[in-house]
Amino acid sequence: MSASNVIEIRNLTKYYGKKSRGILDVSFDVMEGEIFGFIGPNGAGKSTTIRTLLSLIYPTSGSATIFGKDCIRFGHEIRRHIGYLPSEVFYYDNMKVLDLLKYSASFYGKVDMKRIEELSTIMDLDLNRKIDDLSYGNKKKVGIVQGLLHNPKLIILDEPTSGLDPLMQQKFFDLVQLENRKGATILMSSHILPEVQKLCSRVAIIKEGRIMKIEDIRTLRNTAYKKIAVSAETDLQADFAKMAGVTNCQRIDQEVTFLFKGNVNDLVQVLGTRSLQNLTIEEPDLDEIFLHYYQADA
Amino acid sequence: MNIVLRELRAHLRSFLIWAGTMVFLIFAGLMKYSAFQKTGEAVNEIFDSLPAGLQAILGMDAEMDLTSIGVFYSIFFLYFLLLMSVHSTMLGASIIAKEERDKTADFLLVKPIRRSRAVTAKVIAALIMIFLFNQITFLVSAVMVGQYNLTGVSLTGPIFRLMAILSAVQILFLGIGLFLGAFARNAERASGIGTGIILGTFLLKILIEINQDFEGLTFLSPFSYFNAYEIMFDGAIPFGYVVLCIGTAICGIAGTYLVYRKRDLRS
Numbered sequence: 163m164s165a166s167n168v169i170e171i172r173n174l175t176k177y178y179g180k181k182s183r184g185i186l187d188v189s190f191d192v193m194e195g196e197i198f199g200f201i202g203p204n205g206a207g208k209s210t211t212i213r214t215l216l217s218l219i220y221p222t223s224g225s226a227t228i229f230g231k232d233c234i235r236f237g238h239e240i241r242r243h244i245g246y247l248p249s250e251v252f253y254y255d256n257m258k259v260l261d262l263l264k265y266s267a268s269f270y271g272k273v274d275m276k277r278i279e280e281l282s283t284i285m286d287l288d289l290n291r292k293i294d295d296l297s298y299g300n301k302k303k304v305g306i307v308q309g310l311l312h313n314p315k316l317i318i319l320d321e322p323t324s325g326l327d328p329l330m331q332q333k334f335f336d337l338v339q340l341e342n343r344k345g346a347t348i349l350m351s352s353h354i355l356p357e358v359q360k361l362c363s364r365v366a367i368i369k370e371g372r373i374m375k376i377e378d379i380r381t382l383r384n385t386a387y388k389k390i391a392v393s394a395e396t397d398l399q400a401d402f403a404k405m406a407g408v409t410n411c412q413r414i415d416q417e418v419t420f421l422f423k424g425n426v427n428d429l430v431q432v433l434g435t436r437s438l439q440n441l442t443i444e445e446p447d448l449d450e451i452f453l454h455y456y457q458a459d460a
Numbered sequence: 461m462n463i464v465l466r467e468l469r470a471h472l473r474s475f476l477i478w479a480g481t482m483v484f485l486i487f488a489g490l491m492k493y494s495a496f497q498k499t500g501e502a503v504n505e506i507f508d509s510l511p512a513g514l515q516a517i518l519g520m521d522a523e524m525d526l527t528s529i530g531v532f533y534s535i536f537f538l539y540f541l542l543l544m545s546v547h548s549t550m551l552g553a554s555i556i557a558k559e560e561r562d563k564t565a566d567f568l569l570v571k572p573i574r575r576s577r578a579v580t581a582k583v584i585a586a587l588i589m590i591f592l593f594n595q596i597t598f599l600v601s602a603v604m605v606g607q608y609n610l611t612g613v614s615l616t617g618p619i620f621r622l623m624a625i626l627s628a629v630q631i632l633f634l635g636i637g638l639f640l641g642a643f644a645r646n647a648e649r650a651s652g653i654g655t656g657i658i659l660g661t662f663l664l665k666i667l668i669e670i671n672q673d674f675e676g677l678t679f680l681s682p683f684s685y686f687n688a689y690e691i692m693f694d695g696a697i698p699f700g701y702v703v704l705c706i707g708t709a710i711c712g713i714a715g716t717y718l719v720y721r722k723r724d725l726r727s
Binding site for chain 1: 565
């Protein structure tokens with residue numbers, strides 16, 4: 163392994179049963195100290211990849227190493243240094259939060275009460291409540307705290323922000339960045355592009371079990387598309403359809419929508435000469451970006 | 461050790477229900493005995509007149525003197541067998557399969573432990589629970605039977621022998637349950653198959669008792685391995701069947717490790 167790679171995934175393939183596709187030929191590396199994003203729509207294979215890394219499931223073919231050790235053969239050793247937040251958190255219902263955290267900590271040696279208190283204060287978590295009384299978001303907080311309790315060197319987060327309100331998301335991002343600055347490597351899956359853009363330095367994009375692209379986040383941002391919608395009395399479709407950098411130009415009633423890639427000044431100039439009723443410019447959602455990758459491949 | 465304690469705590473409530481049921485069964489059964497005791501010989505005549513099949517289901521045979529407390533108690537054996545086999549099978553199946561049913565497998569098995577260590581802890585916890593269940597049955601039986609025993613000859617020894625035999629059957633069904641829990645991938649299906657096995661082997665026992673032709677199948681039904689009366693009063697312990705029980709259990713537990721180690725865990 164190269165000295166700086168924490169995770170190395172090589173041609174990892176997983177089928178559930180004979181036909182059901184999990185992931186196909188997935189390969190990527192996560193370097194030490196980086197925050198790596200793993201992005202794709204639901205059902206693309208993000209959780210399959212992550213659960214294979216944790217040897218919760220076994221690959222059909224291919225291999226993966228973490229800290230230079232095979233993740234299946236040395237799973238129990240590797241997992242000492244991994245903190246994992248599953249996409250859906252489920253815990254033993256009749257336990258109190260504190261008991262669950264202590265139970266979790268007991269697998270890593272001495273229970274560090276200071277660390278439990280420190281993390282739950284940051285995440286605003288009430289330790290004395292019963293798990294079954296907690297809302298989904300609060301269970302997620304328990305998951306976050308228990309995943310970080312043992313100061314893991316590698317933090318694996320599967321859809322970490324679902325169920326958290328924006329304030330909590332921000333606190334959580336701060337916490338992740340703090341752990342990262344202290345030296346932890348982070349692999350985080352998501353289907354929400356902006357949150358990955360906010361945190362990650364590199365991303366792998368997965369769709370239907372295959373890695374479409376592995377890219378530096380800055381490159382992704384530079385090649386980023388804008389989703390434009392304009393309404394006007396006159397039909398503007400022809401004006402925009404022929405412009406350089408415009409794709410997927412469509413017209414529904416008075417509204418024309420298209421994706422734009424390129425120098426925004428060019429676009430603004432054209433827009434400035436038209437009489438518009440309404441204008442929105444937004445980030446395209448992931449599916450639209452994937453659409454582009456598909457078209458590029460075709 | 462932490463997993464063992466966690467499992468014991470998690471099963472405390474259901475264990476208390478099982479133990480309570482057992483205590484009630486012994487209590488209610490012996491209440492009937494006090495009526496039999498007063499009625500005397502007529503009771504034996506009533507039960508003698510029952511058809512053989514029904515006698516087999518009730519766990520008695522024609523020559524039994526039901527007015528004797530020891531003989532009467534020996535009938536309990538079949539009910540103990542049923543209760544304990546259900547308890548052991550369900551316990552074994554659920555202690556393994558519930559991690560996936562409750563989706564806690566993603567919590568427990570990302571801890572720095574081998575899967576086999578989780579299985580070992582669960583086996584130990586289950587063994588502790590079936591042992592305690594057995595001992596509660598023993599203590600309550602010994603005390604309660606002592607109350608009704610006016611013969612002056614203690615029955616504690618014979619009851620203890622019966623419990624020792626019961627523990628072999630408990631271990632057998634625990635082994636089956638554990639294997640089902642690991643194999644069936646689904647807690648409901650595991651306990652479904654487990655119930656099927658218990659019902660099937662119990663019906664086989666009845667079949668064997670009413671029709672001699674099936675005697676060759678005795679080894680398939682743990683319910684017909686042991687005769688309570690002989691164990692209690694003749695001291696006759698069929699070691700072959702004890703070995704068969706323990707052997708099957710060991711196979712079941714070994715199978716549990718093999719299957720669970722190599723299996724995908726459902727999320």
